[in-house]
Structure formats: C-alpha cells, structure tokens
Amino acid sequence: MTIDRRSLLVAGLAAGITGSGARGQTPPPLSPRPLARGLPQPAETIDLWPAGAKALARRPGAAALPANETVDDRSADNLIADRAVWQISRPRMVVFRPDRPNGAAVLITPGGGYRLVVVDKEGYEMARWLAARGFTAFVLFYRLPGEGWALGPDTALADAQRAIRLIRQRAGDYGVQAERVATMGFSAGGHVCADLAARFEAAAYAPIDAADRLSARPWCAAPAYPVVSMDPAIAHPGSRALLLGPNPPPELEAAHSPDRVVPSDAPPHFLLHAEDDPTVPIENTLRLRAALRARKVPVETHLFAAGGHGFGLRSTVGKPVSAWPELWRAWAATVGLV
Structure with a gap:
C-alpha cells in the first residue's frame, strides 16, 4: 500500500486530536485495512530530524524515493496485523x-x-x-x-x-x-x-x-x-x-x-x-x-x-x-x- 496525501492529512489530523505530542509530526505508518478492535494504536510520534538536516542527504546518483512510504499488510488473518514498511x-x-x-x-x-x-x-x-x-x-x-x-x-x-x-x-x-x-x-x-x-x-x-x-x-x-x-x-x-x-x-x-x-x-x-x-x-x-x-x-x-x-x-x-x-x-x- 502506498500512502497518499489525503490519508496522511487525515492521519495527521487524528494524531493531533488524540495526542498533543503528535502535532506537526509525521503520523505512524498507516494501515492498509482496519485493524482488530481493542488493541491500542499509537497516535504520538517524534520526527528525528528537522527539515534540511544533512543526515537526510541522498547519495549522488541515488534514485529518488517515492514521496510516500509503502506499507504492506502481510497477514491473512483479519485479527492479526503483520505490517511492514519501507x-x-x-x-x-x-x-x-x-x-x-x-x-x-x-x-x-x-x-x-x-x-x-x-x-x-x-x-x-x-x-x-x-x-x-x-x-x-x-x-x-x-x-x-x-x-x-x-x-x-x-x-x-x-x-x-x-x-x-x-x-x-x-x-x-x-x-x-x-x-x-x-x-x-x-x-x-x-x-x-x-x-x-x-x-x-x-x-x-x-x-x-x-x-x-x-x-x-x-x-x-x-x-x-x-x-x-x-x-x-x-x-x-x-x-x-x-x-x-x-x-x-x-x-x-x-x-x-x-x-x-x-x-x-x-x-x-x-x-x-x-x-x-x-x-x-x-x-x-x-x-x-x-x-x-x-x-x-x-x-x-x-x-x-x-x-x-x-x-x-x-x-x-x-x-x-x-x-x-x-x-x-x-x-x-x-x-x-x-
């Protein structure tokens, strides 16, 4: 699953409502499908680097990353999440x-x-x-x-x-x-x-x-x-x-x-x-x-x-x-x- 801009905005809004520490931060990796009820899902995130930090530099000649990170739910069981992100x-x-x-x-x-x-x-x-x-x-x-x-x-x-x-x-x-x-x-x-x-x-x-x-x-x-x-x-x-x-x-x-x-x-x-x-x-x-x-x-x-x-x-x-x-x-x- 590729996270689109609308999903990011919705998740960011929800994070800002449910956890003040999440405001202005990148939301957690989003879920490609609804998760089992009863499990606490995080809303609070901390970005590691400010925009423009040299640590985020790309190697010369490296292909540009897509604008949106990718999340894949590998589970065949609706009650068990098994997501991976890259x-x-x-x-x-x-x-x-x-x-x-x-x-x-x-x-x-x-x-x-x-x-x-x-x-x-x-x-x-x-x-x-x-x-x-x-x-x-x-x-x-x-x-x-x-x-x-x-x-x-x-x-x-x-x-x-x-x-x-x-x-x-x-x-x-x-x-x-x-x-x-x-x-x-x-x-x-x-x-x-x-x-x-x-x-x-x-x-x-x-x-x-x-x-x-x-x-x-x-x-x-x-x-x-x-x-x-x-x-x-x-x-x-x-x-x-x-x-x-x-x-x-x-x-x-x-x-x-x-x-x-x-x-x-x-x-x-x-x-x-x-x-x-x-x-x-x-x-x-x-x-x-x-x-x-x-x-x-x-x-x-x-x-x-x-x-x-x-x-x-x-x-x-x-x-x-x-x-x-x-x-x-x-x-x-x-x-x-x-």
Whole structure:
C-alpha cells in the first residue's frame, strides 16, 4: 500500500486530536485495512530530524524515493496485523505511554533484513507489552541503508543515536529518568541495537542542535536473534548486502560487525537466540557474547532449543522461549533499569 496525501492529512489530523505530542509530526505508518478492535494504536510520534538536516542527504546518483512510504499488510488473518514498511524518508519514533511510568524507556528497533521495518510483530506488540508494565516504549522507524542514503552503512545507526538523544532531551515529558533509556532490537533491528551499543560514540552524523550534545549510550541493550557479524561465513546474506553493498572490503566488514568493535565501556547486554534459527545463525549471538566477555562487559545469554527466527512475542506460545520477556524484565532490574 502506498500512502497518499489525503490519508496522511487525515492521519495527521487524528494524531493531533488524540495526542498533543503528535502535532506537526509525521503520523505512524498507516494501515492498509482496519485493524482488530481493542488493541491500542499509537497516535504520538517524534520526527528525528528537522527539515534540511544533512543526515537526510541522498547519495549522488541515488534514485529518488517515492514521496510516500509503502506499507504492506502481510497477514491473512483479519485479527492479526503483520505490517511492514519501507521507503522511509521521514524516520521517526512512535510512542507508547504507560498509565503509570516506572521511569525507564526502551527504544525498540524492529527487524526486516534491512529491506523493510516490521511494524507489528517486532514493534507494536513488544511496545504494548512494555507499556503495560510501566516502560515508556519508542518504536523506531529507521531508514534503510540500501535505499541510497549518503550515510551509507551508518544510516540506521545515525537514526538510532539521534533517537536516544531525543528521548533523553524530552525525558521530563514522558516521566522518564534521562539516563535510563534502554534499547531492544530484533534480527536486523538487533544489528541496529548491537551497533548502537558498540558505537554509541561514533560520529555517525554532524550535530545539529542541543540534543546532540547528549550521550547516545544506552543504559542496557537487548539484541534478540540479532544479525551481528558481517563475516560471510555466518552473516545473514540479505542484511549484509543491503548494509555494505556487493563485495565489501574486509575493513568495512569489520567496522560494521559489533562483535569486532565493542568497547570495554559498552552497556550490559541481554542476548537471546534459538538454536534452530534457520535465518540468522546462532553463531552471531555467540560471537557477540564472546566479545563482551573478553572486554568484561556484563552479559546475560539465553539460548533456546526451539523458536526459529522472528518469534517476537506471538510465535512463542507453548514453547520454553515464551519465558524470554519476563527473563528480560528480571534482568533489567538487576542492571538498574527499573
């Protein structure tokens, strides 16, 4: 589905009515069909970049993106949404506020193989779970590096760094303690999460305002079944190609493999993977764990025999892997997030 101008205007009006923080901001990705009733849908968004920010520059010779981003609902069940969005030219966060904030925020980076960004399964569903437990959740719709952005492999990292800084700048508006901002990512979004946790001090973009004087280091990080290594032996081929392009030199592979650049002051990590993952080899998580341990960074690791890839919350029912969200919450308390 391509979002037309009329739909954007209607959604923007609705967002302005239902959430004052959404005024003047790009609305959430719109739904190609009515969604199941009873599920809270976000109305509040935060655009990451002001118009004209150099971080939004296109690569010379890159094809222009369509004016409207594209949303595809891949679900055959009217009661279950499974949307994916791409051609994102206005990167933004969608906000899920809890009724009783516990003072902590979580930035969620959904997966999609760097080809698209999953909306529901690894975004909104996790955000609702977190908000129901007091966390203020921010789902990040980051730009895709293969779509011609001048920042290249640092495109999604720049969006993630900027997102953390904006959350900290506006922490008082959300009942959040500015330092207590965690990150959680899935699959290729797990790479965004791990990359942020490893390269939070990297100058991924030129500073533009006061927010950029704030730290981009997360309080803690939880990459789930993550793409980590760009080593062709274990890399997810699609993510690697879209992030680095064809035939990248070894130094580029190393620079964008978080296990090879993680610093000794990286935040504590919670790692999660299924042994039977057919898409992203479990060696990605094992290499990141080994690198964190070598640098004496606190890390908790949960490996499950069954779960496959992309299980999120919805595909865990009846399996031991269903315990993972509560395991994360208990661990988050041990590192002082809550």
